[in-house]
Amino acid sequence: MNLKDSPEQQAFRSEIRQWLQANLPAGWGKTVFEPQGEDERAAFRLQWEKKLYQGGWSGITWPKQYGGRGASPIENAIFLEEMARADAPDGMNIIGRNLTGPTLMTHGSPAQKERFLPPILRGEEVWCQGFSEPGSGSDLASVRCKAVRDGGDFVVTGQKIWTSFAQYSNWCFMLVRTDPDALKHKGLSFLLLDMRSPGITIRPLVQITGETEFNEVFFDEVRVPVANLVGELNQGWRIAMTTLAFERGPEEALPRQVRFVREFERLLALAKSVQSGGKPVSQDPVMRQKLAAAHIELETMRLNGLRGLTRLARGDELGVESSFTKLYWSHMYQRLTEIAMEVGGSAGVLSAADAQAPAQGHFSHRFLASRAMTIYSGTSEIQRNLVAERVLGLPK
Amino acid sequence: MDFDFNSDQYMLRDSVRRFLDDQAGPAQVRASGAAFDAQLWQGLCELGLPSLLVPEAHEGTGLGLLDAALLWEDMGRALLPAPLIQTMVVSDTLVRQASAEQAAQWLPALASGQARWTWAQHEADRDPSWLQVQARPQGQGWQINGQKMLVPAAASATHLLVSARGSDGQAGLFVCEVGAAGLTIAPHHSIDDHSGLCKVSFAATPAQPLAGGTQAVERLLNVSALAASLQMVGVATAAMDLALDYAKQRSQFGQPIGAFQAIKHKFADMLVALEGARSCAYHAAWALADEDSSAPVAVSMAKAASSDMCRLVCNEALQIHGGVGFTHAFDVHWFMRRGKYLEHAFGDASWHRERVAANLLDASLPA
Numbered sequence: 001m002n003l004k005d006s007p008e009q010q011a012f013r014s015e016i017r018q019w020l021q022a023n024l025p026a027g028w029g030k031t032v033f034e035p036q037g038e039d040e041r042a043a044f045r046l047q048w049e050k051k052l053y054q055g056g057w058s059g060i061t062w063p064k065q066y067g068g069r070g071a072s073p074i075e076n077a078i079f080l081e082e083m084a085r086a087d088a089p090d091g092m093n094i095i096g097r098n099l100t101g102p103t104l105m106t107h108g109s110p111a112q113k114e115r116f117l118p119p120i121l122r123g124e125e126v127w128c129q130g131f132s133e134p135g136s137g138s139d140l141a142s143v144r145c146k147a148v149r150d151g152g153d154f155v156v157t158g159q160k161i162w163t164s165f166a167q168y169s170n171w172c173f174m175l176v177r178t179d180p181d182a183l184k185h186k187g188l189s190f191l192l193l194d195m196r197s198p199g200i201t202i203r204p205l206v207q208i209t210g211e212t213e214f215n216e217v218f219f220d221e222v223r224v225p226v227a228n229l230v231g232e233l234n235q236g237w238r239i240a241m242t243t244l245a246f247e248r249g250p251e252e253a254l255p256r257q258v259r260f261v262r263e264f265e266r267l268l269a270l271a272k273s274v275q276s277g278g279k280p281v282s283q284d285p286v287m288r289q290k291l292a293a294a295h296i297e298l299e300t301m302r303l304n305g306l307r308g309l310t311r312l313a314r315g316d317e318l319g320v321e322s323s324f325t326k327l328y329w330s331h332m333y334q335r336l337t338e339i340a341m342e343v344g345g346s347a348g349v350l351s352a353a354d355a356q357a358p359a360q361g362h363f364s365h366r367f368l369a370s371r372a373m374t375i376y377s378g379t380s381e382i383q384r385n386l387v388a389e390r391v392l393g394l395p396k
Numbered sequence: 397m398d399f400d401f402n403s404d405q406y407m408l409r410d411s412v413r414r415f416l417d418d419q420a421g422p423a424q425v426r427a428s429g430a431a432f433d434a435q436l437w438q439g440l441c442e443l444g445l446p447s448l449l450v451p452e453a454h455e456g457t458g459l460g461l462l463d464a465a466l467l468w469e470d471m472g473r474a475l476l477p478a479p480l481i482q483t484m485v486v487s488d489t490l491v492r493q494a495s496a497e498q499a500a501q502w503l504p505a506l507a508s509g510q511a512r513w514t515w516a517q518h519e520a521d522r523d524p525s526w527l528q529v530q531a532r533p534q535g536q537g538w539q540i541n542g543q544k545m546l547v548p549a550a551a552s553a554t555h556l557l558v559s560a561r562g563s564d565g566q567a568g569l570f571v572c573e574v575g576a577a578g579l580t581i582a583p584h585h586s587i588d589d590h591s592g593l594c595k596v597s598f599a600a601t602p603a604q605p606l607a608g609g610t611q612a613v614e615r616l617l618n619v620s621a622l623a624a625s626l627q628m629v630g631v632a633t634a635a636m637d638l639a640l641d642y643a644k645q646r647s648q649f650g651q652p653i654g655a656f657q658a659i660k661h662k663f664a665d666m667l668v669a670l671e672g673a674r675s676c677a678y679h680a681a682w683a684l685a686d687e688d689s690s691a692p693v694a695v696s697m698a699k700a701a702s703s704d705m706c707r708l709v710c711n712e713a714l715q716i717h718g719g720v721g722f723t724h725a726f727d728v729h730w731f732m733r734r735g736k737y738l739e740h741a742f743g744d745a746s747w748h749r750e751r752v753a754a755n756l757l758d759a760s761l762p763a
Contacts, residue, residue, distance in 0.1 A: 001398055001399060001400060001401060001402070001462055001678070001682050002397070002398050002682070002686075003397060003398075003399055003679070003682060004397070005397060006397070009397060074397055268756060268757065271757065272757070282757040283757075285750075288749075288750060288753035288757060289746055289749050289750070289753065291753060291756065291757065292700070292749035292750065292752040292753040292756065293700075293749055295697075295752055295756055296676070296697045296700055296701055296749070296752060297672075299676070299679075299697055300672040300673075300675055300676055300697075300701060303399070303672075303675035303676060303678075303679050304671065304672060304675050306397065306399040306675075307399050307400065307675055307678075309397070309399070310397070310398055310399045310400045311400070313397075313398070314400070320667065320671055321671045321674075321675065324664065324667065324668045324671070327664070327668060328668055328672065381657075381661070383664070384657075384660060384661040384664035384665070385657065385660055385661075385664075387663075387664040387667060387668075388654075388660035388661070388663050388664050389660070391667065392640060392663050392664075392667065393640075393644070394640075394643065394644065394652075394654040394655065394659070394660050394663065395644065395651070395652050395654055395655040396655065
């Protein structure tokens with residue numbers, strides 16, 4: 001056991017640090033930030049994606065044969081940690097790199113790999129995910145959006161929802177019903193759909209934060225060539241499950257933790273500046289307890305992630321601590337935002353447009369935004385069922 | 397970066413676990429009452445456990461805190477009665493602070509199990525670092541005056557490691573032999589009798605001073621809190637396993653109660669808390685073993701997380717048992733009792749959170 005970097009890991013870390021320093025705009029994170037407008041931000045993130053590719057940092061865990069670096073899980077974690085530490089922008093194509101890519105490497109045909117993987121790596125084609133529907137949330141296998149074979153095409157009709165960044169996407173991977181008569185898991189297929197096809201309507205959903213990251217997407221007889229079926233017909237459920245497995249895990253949690261720590265540092269500074277009865281909140285014994293609890297939880301998130309990462313690095317199966325990664329951090333982060341609201345006191349509700357908002361309204365925004373975390377990618381209730389059944393062996 | 401134990405450490409754990417599964421646990425606790433179990437002690441000594449942290453030069457095994465960590469967890473899982481863990485924790489102090497002469501005098505007997513050691517730290521104050529017991533030079537040696545409480549297994553120990561304040565107000569550690577003049581031991585009554593908690597009074601009791609001063613007192617508290625955290629991880633693991641077995645076989649409304657989401661969700665939350673505390677406790681073991689500057693904060697994080705976790709897991713484990721959980725005949729209560737003692741020993745969750753807060757928020761302290 002040793003929680004410190006090895007000399008090789010240290011060298012890798014400083015290589016990334018130097019690259020980031022040379023490639024992020026001057027004054028990044030201090031005087032220069034991401035554009036405020038959503039469209040400008042998307043364009044900015046896509047540019048950043050391309051810069052990462054040019055620097056050799058796009059898809060670093062991808063095998064060399066697919067244009068990646070074949071980086072180890074620990075190198076990947078170091079890379080993502082340093083990105084987070086520098087407040088580097090999220091790329092625009094996280095879904096493409098983290099979900100489409102690995103799914104196609106596992107289940108795609110040689111032609112699909114050749115067609116789709118290189119543009120993902122180069123930041124040229126952005127992807128979105130078409131799984132959930134209005135009637136199929138936690139019960140994902142009940143999806144009804146259908147694909148009917150017609151000559152050399154599938155004809156897709158139906159609706160998807162919660163589709164992040166559909167408006168900026170070139171492609172969508174989808175779970176569609178291809179056999180309405182089969183049992184629900186057995187009649188599903190996995191399709192790759194060109195978002196420029198005729199018959200697609202994208203309607204933004206205004207979130208409680210006022211932003212429009214999510215969309216409803218309507219498909220009206222959209223034609224998809226049979227060549228864009230991944231795996232076998234009616235075997236889509238198994239493929240979708242692999243995709244979801246790529247969504248959760250220690251490599252994703254560790255950089256997220258670093259970003260949370262950056263926010264927590266901001267919260268500590270706020271606690272030292274906000275006055276309560278003429279004294280800083282940081283001297284209030286009750287608030288000290290809560291801030292310390294939040295710190296311990298943040299550290300726990302990091303340490304759980306390092307345990308999982310160690311297993312990956314040793315080539316072992318992920319352990320129990322990786323089964324609840326998202327369940328843990330989603331609730332932890334919600335508690336963090338509640339504490340931040342308390343530190344702000346009555347003024348905690350003020351938002352960014354108000355000059356008196358604590359921390360420029362950052363935490364009132366995060367309080368709202370964090371409501372999504374215990375819902376997306378499987379609600380906490382579904383996560384708890386999975387942990388109880390798959391890890392602890394409780395009966396269904 | 398490597399955050400796991402090595403295969404030797406797991407092998408050692410497995411061999412100790414086989415012994416504990418056979419010789420310790422609820423059955424031993426029921427059979428032995430609160431009295432010292434000489435046969436169990438003999439078995440633990442034959443495994444060489446008291447010698448684990450003692451250097452080979454003093455007839456020990458020469459291993460470190462990281463090697464002990466998994467064992468302390470399993471000793472919690474097996475409800476191991478005092479004073480093995482106390483003896484091992486004390487040996488960490490003696491190895492660092494005893495003079496050559498003292499080491500030769502004490503360590504071989506400690507390693508063989510001929511001597512049994514415990515600590516006297518707590519006084520009649522909620523703050524575990526509160527120190528009023530006095531140590532004064534007297535002739536060639538020193539004398540101790542005052543009262544300690546919550547001393548584990550004092551009645552079966554041969555030596556006590558005592559924290560006390562010298563005439564200059566400085567804290568330090570001292571060694572008293574049980575049976576020395578002016579030393580009185582009386583058992584407490586508690587909800588965890590098997591920890592053998594005792595009151596100990598000192599009236600001009602002769603003592604030998606150890607080097608290390610305040611730092612040695614603090615390290616003793618930190619190592620004790622680490623051992624408590626690891627034991628709580630073990631205690632909670634065992635309580636949760638009992639509840640899991642019960643939930644899988646107990647049937648109501650025509651199905652095992654473990655099939656109900658109300659029960660499943662409790663278990664999921666218990667597991668999340670348990671594994672988080674385990675991560676923190678292992679990290680603290682590494683930090684203390686590595687003498688990393690972050691060690692005191694790492695220990696406080698572990699003790700706070702483990703104390704909160706152990707409360708949750710033991711209480712829920714009992715609740716999941718329903719009515720039989722409230723009977724003496726089922727074993728879950730033994731774990732709740734031990735967990736409750738450990739939860740509050742060496743600083744409870746809020747005491748340790750305040751240590752974390754001071755580190756985070758008070759500029760005067762080193763980060």
